[in-house]
Amino acid sequence: MNFEYLIKTHNLKVTAQRVSILENMNNYGHINIDELFLEVKKNFNNISLATLYKNINLMIKNSLIKEVKIASYKSKYEIKKDTHAHILCTVCNEFEDLDFNCSLAVDNVEKTTAYKIDNSEFIFSGICQKCQ
Amino acid sequence: MNFEYLIKTHNLKVTAQRVSILENMNNYGHINIDELFLEVKKNFNNISLATLYKNINLMIKNSLIKEVKIASYKSKYEIKKDTHAHILCTVCNEFEDLDFNCSLAVDNVEKTTAYKIDNSEFIFSGICQKCQ
DNA sequence: ATCCAAAACGATAAAAATTATCCTTTAGGA
């Protein structure tokens, strides 16, 4: 994935710190602030936590990344892609994307509520096969 | 709704503060910590914010209430009931329950992933009819 | 009704998470 291009097309200046943030989000799939801070520190020993927060907030505002809030866990951040559901194992804490057709549900809800839906969050949680 | 009974059956001692917390959650449907603090203060002028946090955490642990986390909003709390979806208007911030068949989706996901699902969160957001 | 221990309360301190400020450095267009 070309992170420089991704940053540019979202009207932000390209910095090495930002590229590193996106690289790590991409490697992890989803990453929380503490994990991200540790990872980015490997490249930029003196990166400020404030810089991390500022970038995350800015990238969210500019629709480059997305925050996923999960009850009793820290927020996770991911690079924006097509709407997709998530599934969490509350035993091993594995958290993954799900191949689930969200648009069917969205269409249905738009019809019954007359809302214009522009975002939907689906989080399933339970116990994965390995942990059962 | 009998809140005393609800508290007792969840193995907690009945206090006037807890009843007030549940009453307000029930009245609002969903309420965040700040709103709840203001409301409960009307009955208990000297209630401590710490007490509110302690009770919320305890009631969550004992499955009496539930936290709903929403990106870029403060968490909302609601009395536990059957799994249901939520919908948010990002213009007027109205937040309501949705009559949406979650169990169909859960069944589907259980089959395709081999997870044992015990909870699911569905949050739709967009613009309600009035705000369009 | 009274007593008692565990639990809950309020006040407050402490810790954790997030944001703001300020000065220096850098990105990227002119």
Place this chain on the structure above:
DNA sequence: TCCTAAAGGATAATTTTTATCGTTTTGGAT
């Protein structure tokens, strides 16, 4: 190469949440 707006790091301040502690209350046993 120059210049300005933006980004970085350091740090302070603010906000949010949790822990502590002494007092009070709940609810079961007497």
